Amino acid sequence: MVKRWRQLAVWLHVLTSVGWMAQAMALCVLLATGLAAGPGTEQDAATSMALVLDGRLLAPMADASAFTGIMLAAATPWGFFRHWWVLIKFVITMVQLNVGIFLLSPALNHAAAAGPTPWQVAGGALMASAIAFQGWLSIAKPFGRVRPxxxxxxxxxxxxxxxxxxxxxxxDLVLAFVIGHPLPLLSLALIGAGLSRRRTRASLRPTAATPG
Incomplete structure (x- = not known):
């Protein structure tokens, strides 16, 4: 049963990661459409849809992808800092979440009133590209161990x-869809429990005897 639930957790991580990438691509297309259309009804419609997409799908998928990835790292031998591909994925995810929360989402609110900018289109494209790169890292698992x-x-x-x-x-995905924006309180509490569990397992790990 542990194996089956672990497989389900991996499935959910893959599903939400692909969903995050797909929504980032859709966001990029909507913003590019609004930018090309110029001021008017078409631009207003494109930016309004982009705002809804960000709140109801993209941000919740991003949170769920990060949550499941962190929990899998905490609950499996892969860890966070043992393999370069995991560490790189972790760093990229944290950067993306912070950029999305503190830069891209507020900029979307501004775009709904003033219209999108080329930087927002580029931001959506870079986000989708970074997630695609993370997908390659998950499959190829390059660069070996951090400490061989x-x-x-x-x-x-x-x-x-x-x-x-x-x-x-x-x-958390269902809750975000209902209220219109992510509220990952449950995910954050579970991350705390998972990290605490990992620290406990690490402290109980037997150590080799010191010679002499």
């Missing part, structure tokens, strides 16, 4: 972590 000499790894987490990842991620 480190061989021991924590065991796979218990079933409840993967159950919580799947159900918590789906619950």
């Amino acid at each position: 000499q480190q061989r021991t790894a924590p065991a796979v987490g218990p079933r409840w972590i993967f159950v919580a990842t799947v159900l918590g991620g789906l619950a």
